[in-house]
Amino acid sequence: GELGERELENILWDFQISLMEADVALEIAEDIVDDLRESFMKNKSRDVVKERFKEKLEEILNKAKPERGLLELISEGDKPYVILFLGVNGTGKTTTIAKVAHYLSREGLDVVIAAGDTFRAGAIEQIEEHARRLGVKLVKHDVGADSAAVAYDAIKHAEARGKDIVLIDTAGRMQTNRNLMDELRKIARVSKPDMKVFVGDALSGNDVVDQATTFDREIGVDSIILAKMDAAKGGCAISLAYVLEKPILFLGTGQKYEDLMEFDPQLLIDLIIG
Amino acid sequence: LLGKSLSSVIRKISSTALVDERLVKEIVRDIQRALLRADVNVKLVLDLSKRIEERALKEDPPRGLSRKQHLIKIVYEEIVALVGEGKKIVPRGKPFKVLMIGIQGSGKTTSAIKLGRYYQKRGYKTGVICADTYRPGALDQLLQLGEKAGIEIYGERNESDPIKIVSHGLEKFRNFDLVLIDTAGRHKEEEGLLREMEELSKVVNPDEVMLVLDATIGQEAGKQAKAFHERAKVGSIFLSKMDGSAKGGGAISAVAETGAKVAFIGIGERIDDIEEFDPEGFVSRLLG
Numbered sequence: 001g002e003l004g005e006r007e008l009e010n011i012l013w014d015f016q017i018s019l020m021e022a023d024v025a026l027e028i029a030e031d032i033v034d035d036l037r038e039s040f041m042k043n044k045s046r047d048v049v050k051e052r053f054k055e056k057l058e059e060i061l062n063k064a065k066p067e068r069g070l071l072e073l074i075s076e077g078d079k080p081y082v083i084l085f086l087g088v089n090g091t092g093k094t095t096t097i098a099k100v101a102h103y104l105s106r107e108g109l110d111v112v113i114a115a116g117d118t119f120r121a122g123a124i125e126q127i128e129e130h131a132r133r134l135g136v137k138l139v140k141h142d143v144g145a146d147s148a149a150v151a152y153d154a155i156k157h158a159e160a161r162g163k164d165i166v167l168i169d170t171a172g173r174m175q176t177n178r179n180l181m182d183e184l185r186k187i188a189r190v191s192k193p194d195m196k197v198f199v200g201d202a203l204s205g206n207d208v209v210d211q212a213t214t215f216d217r218e219i220g221v222d223s224i225i226l227a228k229m230d231a232a233k234g235g236c237a238i239s240l241a242y243v244l245e246k247p248i249l250f251l252g253t254g255q256k257y258e259d260l261m262e263f264d265p266q267l268l269i270d271l272i273i274g
Numbered sequence: 275l276l277g278k279s280l281s282s283v284i285r286k287i288s289s290t291a292l293v294d295e296r297l298v299k300e301i302v303r304d305i306q307r308a309l310l311r312a313d314v315n316v317k318l319v320l321d322l323s324k325r326i327e328e329r330a331l332k333e334d335p336p337r338g339l340s341r342k343q344h345l346i347k348i349v350y351e352e353i354v355a356l357v358g359e360g361k362k363i364v365p366r367g368k369p370f371k372v373l374m375i376g377i378q379g380s381g382k383t384t385s386a387i388k389l390g391r392y393y394q395k396r397g398y399k400t401g402v403i404c405a406d407t408y409r410p411g412a413l414d415q416l417l418q419l420g421e422k423a424g425i426e427i428y429g430e431r432n433e434s435d436p437i438k439i440v441s442h443g444l445e446k447f448r449n450f451d452l453v454l455i456d457t458a459g460r461h462k463e464e465e466g467l468l469r470e471m472e473e474l475s476k477v478v479n480p481d482e483v484m485l486v487l488d489a490t491i492g493q494e495a496g497k498q499a500k501a502f503h504e505r506a507k508v509g510s511i512f513l514s515k516m517d518g519s520a521k522g523g524g525a526i527s528a529v530a531e532t533g534a535k536v537a538f539i540g541i542g543e544r545i546d547d548i549e550e551f552d553p554e555g556f557v558s559r560l561l562g
């Protein structure tokens with residue numbers, strides 16, 4: 001039969017709540033429900049409600065599905081292929097770089113890591129230990145050195161030795177911190193990366209949208225990796241896909257090097273609707 | 275009786291001619307959206323909205339208060355009740371032991387040093403034990419921060435059992451006033467790590483268990499806090515990264531699920547970027 005207007009509103013409200021409880025940002029959840037309301041106005045059939053919700057989420061998440069995988073992009077790009085990792089404090093950038101280095105090494109590629117966090121206590125030691133465990137070359141300077149200089153050094157090393165990839169780690173920073181965003185802009189200007197990857201924390205709520213849009217506006221974001229998905233519902237992927245429409249390359253699903261999986265929209269939809 | 279916290283809500287109420295059902299619904303909707311945007315738990319926000327609306331429409335203003343003033347008072351009371359009051363932690367007994375726990379990357383290590391310096395400046399001799407045996411560079415991070423802060427650090431580079439490290443550390447710091455124990459990050463799906471935390475808490479027998487919570491955390495805050503609380507009785511919360519744009523609404527869920535109070539907030543990466551929790555300031559920021 002057909003949905004009455006009051007019943008439709010209740011269904012849409014319940015759906016908005018389930019989206020928000022899965023960490024879809026408030027305004028995005030509202031926009032999604034507004035879009036759905038419009039489509040329901042055109043076709044009020046009762047028996048495809050759950051299908052329509054699924055289709056809507058698929059439509060949104062498919063905008064974040066990478067058209068080409070990382071390996072493909074690398075093979076089409078310059079050598080060395082330079083990837084700059086950025087994001088706010090504690091989201092999982094350094095650990096994600098280690099995972100990506102592991103993944104690429106296993107594909108037979110020669111990786112160089114630039115210890116670009118020259119600020120935080122223990123940052124260089126942290127990535128140095130990962131590089132040692134992975135058998136990957138690390139380029140580092142002293143604590144307090146210019147981060148752009150480390151990146152530049154790593155790229156020069158890779159060029160000289162015919163290495164395939166340079167992964168640049170950077171210090172976490174609040175997107176609202178003017179000076180730190182200027183510093184990041186300088187690192188990007190000097191290193192001219194082939195890809196700028198925003199690493200987000202899948203546990204974060206509404207702020208992840210402000211983080212990603214600010215980093216994109218100020219520095220530029222080419223793709224996204226969401227870490228700590230093993231702890232989260234993943235609604236942030238929907239928010240980011242809706243707002244940025246940039247590819248989500250990987251999801252981080254734990255603290256081991258293997259805990260990196262390619263972004264699969266279906267998995268996320270099952271988490272939220274299933 | 276009110277800070278600038280509810281100024282925009284107050285302004286709306288004050289500038290309207292009549293406190294009628296329409297105004298109340300509008301105010302409640304504004305507050306609802308602000309709290310949801312601030313990452314307060316959805317169910318808590320909906321319950322709060324119902325309570326405010328009911329009280330505003332059914333309660334008679336107490337003697338001396340206009341209907342407008344009464345509405346403002348209700349909104350303020352209900353939100354502050356959710357947030358709870360701060361908590362003053364006074365180290366007593368030798369040593370006063372604080373166990374720092376929380377999700378990966380929430381700010382435990384940085385906050386442990388901030389707390390150490392906060393108390394050491396107030397005359398408490400402080401030591402920090404590195405009980406994180408997983409994260410590469412964890413001990414180096416503490417050693418470097420400890421040197422900057424003038425705080426002694428105890429750690430064992432090649433020991434993989436945090437219980438051994440903590441026992442040795444507590445022995446070394448037995449005459450200190452305050453000992454903070456930094457632990458590895460963990461979340462509620464990691465059963466092995468939760469069990470380790472439980473064992474650690476039994477061995478340490480802490481005077482205070484402090485949950486370090488990232489201000490950017492979303493709707494999972496309550497569930498995560500509850501899981502930690504079931505294994506180690508959380509007594510206080512350190513709300514980190516409040517210097518960004520996140521409002522820290524997850525702290526409200528953590529308070530609701532654990533009965534703990536927010537004691538401190540982190541407002542930056544430097545050692546002095548720590549403040550005692552101020553409920554009014556928090557509410558003001560929550561409502562944007």
Ligand SMILES: Nc1nc2c(ncn2[C@@H]2O[C@H](COP(=O)(O)OP(=O)(O)OP(=O)(O)O)[C@@H](O)[C@H]2O)c(=O)[nH]1
Binds near residue numbers: 251459
């Ligand atoms: N459970 C889980 N933990 C993760 C994941 N990714 C990273 N972590 C953990 O999160 C914590 C922070 O990771 P880091 O790699 O240091 O994060 P970061 O973004 O480099 O941090 P800063 O450089 O300080 O901004 C560490 O304890 C990691 O092991 C993940 O996918 N799942």
Ligand SMILES: Nc1nc2c(ncn2[C@@H]2O[C@H](COP(=O)(O)OP(=O)(O)OP(=O)(O)O)[C@@H](O)[C@H]2O)c(=O)[nH]1
Binds near residue numbers: 174385547
């Ligand atoms: N801006 C800002 N950054 C903070 C704050 N507290 C911690 N950080 C940063 O957040 C990141 C993570 O902090 P850590 O102290 O390493 O977090 P942790 O909980 O010990 O991480 P794990 O041990 O991996 O679980 C670092 O980059 C810190 O400098 C804060 O209040 N404000």
Ligand SMILES: [Mg+2]
Binds near residue numbers: 093095117169170171
């Ligand atoms: Mg890092």
Ligand SMILES: [Mg+2]
Binds near residue numbers: 383412458
């Ligand atoms: Mg730590």
